[in-house]
Amino acid sequence: MTAPGGSGGAGGGYPRQQARTRGFSLGQPRAFTISADGERVAFLRSAAGDDPELKLWVLDLSTGAERLVADPAELDGGALPAADRLLRERTRERSSGIVAYAADEAGAVAALAYGGRAYLADLVAGGVRELAVAGPATDPRPDPAGRQVAYVTGGALHVTPIGGGGEPRRLAAGDHRDVTVGLAEFIAAEEMGRLHGYWWAPDGRRLAAARVDTRPVCRWHLADPSDPAAPPATLRYPVAGTPNADVGLLVVDLDGRAVEVVWERELLPYLAQVRWDPGAPLTLVVQSRDQRELRVLAADDRTGATRTVWADRDPAWVELVPGVPRWLPDGGLLTAGDRDGARRLLVDGEPVTPDGLQVRRVLGVGDPGGIVFAASREPTEVHLFRLRLPGAPEALTDRPGVHDGAVRGEVLVVTSGRLDRAPATCVQRPGCDPVPVASLAEAPVVRPRPRLLRAGSRALRCALLLPSDPRHPRPLPVLLDPYGGPHGQRVLASAAAYWTPQWFADQGFAVLVADGRGTPGRGPGWERSVRGDLAGPALEDQVAALEAVAAEHPELDLGRVAIRGWSFGGYLAALAVLRRGDVFAAAIAGAPVADWRLYDTHYTERYLGHPDRDADAYERSSLLADAASLRRPLLLIHGLADDNVVAAHTLRLSSALFAAGRPHAVLPLPGVTHVTSRQVVAENLLVLQLEFLRTALGPPGGPG
Secondary structure (H helix, E strand, O other): OOOOOOOOOOOOOOHHOOOOOOOOOOOOOEEEEEEOOOOOOEEEEEOEEEEEEEEEEEOOOOOEEEEEEOOOOOOOOOOOOOHHHHHHHOOOOOEEEEOOOOEOOOOOEEEEOOOOOEEOOOEEOOOOOOOOOOOOEEEEOOOOOOEEEEEEEEEEEEEEOOOOOOOOOOEEOOOOHHHHEEOOOHHHHHHHOOOEEEEOOOOEEEEEEEEEOOOOOOEEEEEOOOOOOOOOOEEEEEEOOOOOEEEEEEEEEEEOOOEOOOOOOOOOOEEEEEEOOOOOEEEEEEEEOOOEEEEEEEEEEOOOOOEEEEEEOOOOOOOOOOOOOOOOOOOOEEEEEEOOOEEEEEOOEEEEOOOOOEEEEEEEEEOOHHHHHHHHOOOOEEEEEEEEEOOOOOOOOOOOOOOOEEOOOEEEEHHHHHOOOOEEEEEEOOOHHHHHHHHOOOOOOOOOOOOOEEEEOOOEEEEOOOOOOOOOOOOOEEEEOOOOOOOOOOOOHHHHHHHHHHHHHHHOEEEEEOOOOOEEEEEEEHHHHHOOOOOOOHHHHHOOOOHHHHHHHOOOOEEEEEEEEEHHHHHHHHHHHOOOOOOEEEEEHHHHHHHHHEEEEHHHHHOOOOOOOOOHHHHHHHHHHHHHHHOOOOEEEOOOOOOOOOOOHHHHHHHHHHHHOOOOOEEEOOOOOOOOOHHHHHHHHHHHHHHHHHHHHHOOOOOO
């Protein structure tokens, strides 16, 4: 039998190992940049599977040798700038050290920040030197020719020369402390995938920079009750139905002269993406507030005038697809849109991928490599494809799994996760053997054994995990472990998706992971089926998956069913015991969205509309009105420093439960954000959840 607390292994078993390794992310290579000559690949990786400090490395493709280029242990650094802390929270960054870098067009030099200081790394000869900056630097990036580095300090855009002989210069700044130039606002970074706030022109003589005025945005205050002497953190959070930041775009010359890029900002206020590629105009993607209209604009960088080069509309919403738009070498415009039941690549508005292929993102474009993109035919798998027009897409990966990577020309970095192994990375070049990029990640002490299933009339994709030890008493209590909402897919043909579910299974549970309506990978209609109701379809599909799988697996005890989840999964877990206490005997809800009126504009209004006009959708999706129906054990967990799903959600739900006289438990986590990197918290969260489930459901083989 497996001992409580872990599946064996040193250092406290699985809970301690997954906490110490940040979910086994440490030691994994990531953030790949391929040099223009195709001879080198730069990347980030820590030195061991329990080392949180990311370092910058270069892989020489001709020899297969790796070189350490930048080590944070050899750099001076001070306090992390506030802008960097916020960006790391938006990206759920759990590592430290050099968490980002940016290379010039040739891939010869890279700029990076560490502790507010800016550095330049030589990716060819090696070596790192500090750059002169005017203050704590955020997001340093070299111009395409590698002559100077731009960065943001004090909310203002600056530039500093690389070759010496000059001083840092401020190029553009706001006229108020709540106005920044060169930074991405909360909504862009959290919901749109736009992490940058400025972009170099291809010739390096000017930059486009976002001007963000947060004065219209709600001001929230997040206090730390465990430290009453500490002042509360102030957060500009655009809650559903309230004003967003006012975002514009400037084109700034190196002498500081600026012109404003002009478009219909009242009609299309969201600046979703900006690109400025060689041989192409400054290109913007803008969206309407209701997200039913999207336009791609080409801007005149001298006058600021814009023209529409493509537009898309949808009665529900237009999806933002990472990696597009792109201008093709022949002048065509590559975009993506939902057509005939599939998310398809479009060239000048015409589909160029088949309707059976769901495009996930575009990795790169250009001769001679064609268009390289990630897509799914089967939602549990993600494959890479190459499209050379006017031909059909050619599959670059064929083994079942989840594949991603980077591309430049015909050099392809492929990271593949499969059910039979941990993620692995290699570099592929025509006529050459693949060059592996070493992973230093630890091997988990658990070995996932998921059974991938299709359940019920909707062929819900599910993974069922049973105890590795067949001696566990039957029937088995059941634990549902979903995310279950938009932009979060859990059922994948990759072992990395099931390390924690398998650990719970090895403690004596049948663990079921199910992706219902609204989750990615099954097409626009599937995703849009939750519009106007984030609760009903998601919960119905979890119940349907449970019943269908149990009908085929009598070892599942439907009298003892629990559910756990975090974020949307936490919302779904709380929803399950509030509305379907006849099915679910207990729930663990981590960072749940209790009231969608407290969540941000871009996400919430996409699915539920504006709360002033669509109040019924918010009522249908809220947990608060169901508080009096609770009859089952419920554990609420929330980080008090969470600035994405703020702790007010759990506190309001707890207050409603208390007012209704319904017993429940609340676990507050002082100083913890939406995702914690603190080892003791991550470890004990798993252990405490296990003990809660055992208490709520009763011993293995016994009644609850």
